[in-house]
Amino acid sequence: MTDDxxxxxxxxxxxxxxxxxxxxxxxxxxxxxxxxxxxEFVWHTHPDTDELFMVVSGELTIQLRDRDVILGPNDVFVVPQGVEHCPRATGEVHALLFEPKGTVNTGDAGGDMTSELREFA
Incomplete structure (x- = not known):
């Protein structure tokens, strides 16, 4: 990782x-x-880690089994480890995620939406 x-x-x-x-x-x-x-993403959990979402622009709904959490620009929400969730965006959302290295985007669900982490040049 660069120090730029x-x-x-x-x-x-x-x-x-x-x-x-x-x-x-x-x-x-x-x-x-x-x-x-x-x-809409996939329902999944991260059994071993929390996941932090910070919305830069747009509106993101983090669906939980017992409620929906709605995030707007500059809002932050932490999904606790092991909590099943499903992000949903009706319009385009730009966001930051903070996760331990090696965390897979689909957690324990796997499937077609699983992505390899990409690097910037």
Whole structure:
């Protein structure tokens, strides 16, 4: 990982596919990822880690089995480890994710939406 300055907006402007996280930088054992979201993801859990969402633009709904959490720009929400959730965006959302290195985007669900973490040049 480089020690260069990274710009969140510039990084997001290069992403062309939804639900494909890109590593912006790393800190200790965590990745800071940028991602564009649209539509509904898959229900899944991360059995061994929490997952932090920070919305940069748009409105993101984190569906939980007992409620929906709605995030707007600059809102942050942590999904506790082991809690089943399903992100949904009716319009385009730009977001940051903070997760331990190696965390798979679909958690324990797997499937077609599983993405390899992408790197910026």
């Amino acid at each position: 300055v990274r710009n969140v907006r510039d990084a997001l402007s290069t992403i062309t596919e939804y639900w494909q996280p890109h590593r912006l930088t790393s800190i200790n054992d965590y990745d800071v990822k940028v991602v564009k979201l649209h539509g």
